[in-house]
Structure formats: C-alpha cells, structure tokens
Amino acid sequence: MSQPTASINTKLIDSLAQIILSLTDEERQLLAQKIQHSPLSEEEHQHKKEALQRDITLGVEQLKNGDYTEYNDSSLPNLFENIKRRAKQRLEQEPAQ
Numbered sequence: 001m002s003q004p005t006a007s008i009n010t011k012l013i014d015s016l017a018q019i020i021l022s023l024t025d026e027e028r029q030l031l032a033q034k035i036q037h038s039p040l041s042e043e044e045h046q047h048k049k050e051a052l053q054r055d056i057t058l059g060v061e062q063l064k065n066g067d068y069t070e071y072n073d074s075s076l077p078n079l080f081e082n083i084k085r086r087a088k089q090r091l092e093q094e095p096a097q
Contacts, residue, residue: 030091
C-alpha cells in the first residue's frame with residue numbers, strides 16, 4: 001500500500017530559488033543564520049504557529065472569494081523586487097545576534 005505524496009508547489013519553490021539567488025553573499029549568510037538559529041522560546045513558537053494558522057485560514061478565504069492578484073511574466077520581476085526589499089528591511093530591523 002503506497003502513501004499519498006504531498007503536493008509540491010514547484011512554482012513557489014522556483015520563485016523562492018530566484019529570490020535567494022538574487023541575494024548578495026551577505027544577505028544569504030543572514031538568511032542562513034535566521035533559518036539555522038531561531039532564538040524563539042516554545043511560547044513564542046506556539047504564538048507564531050497560531051498566527052500562521054490564522055493567516056493561512058484568511059488566505060484560503062481570500063482565494064475562495066477571488067480576492068488575490070495574478071502575476072504574469074511582466075509583473076513577476078516587480079513582485080520579486082518588492083519581496084527582496086521587504087525582506088532586507090525586516091532583516092535590518094531585527095536586532096543583531
């Protein structure tokens with residue numbers, strides 16, 4: 001009996017890979033540090049998990065209601081730049097470890 005395979009969003013993975021590849025070496029190092037060393041307590045993890053679950057539920061409702069933006073080849077680069085800019089701002093705002 002085989003187990004069902006998880007659905008993988010390859011477009012999302014490709015998009016994330018493009019964003020990561022566009023980062024500078026310093027930005028990549030910061031990203032790796034953030035991924036490897038989470039300074040959150042168990043309570044903070046639980047709080048963030050609950051917030052993420054609420055965000056996912058909201059996103060599902062927005063999809064059902066047609067409240068989303070579709071991107072194409074000409075608008076996707078702008079989205080990537082916005083994501084990169086916001087991520088860089090967020091990293092700069094976080095206290096150094």
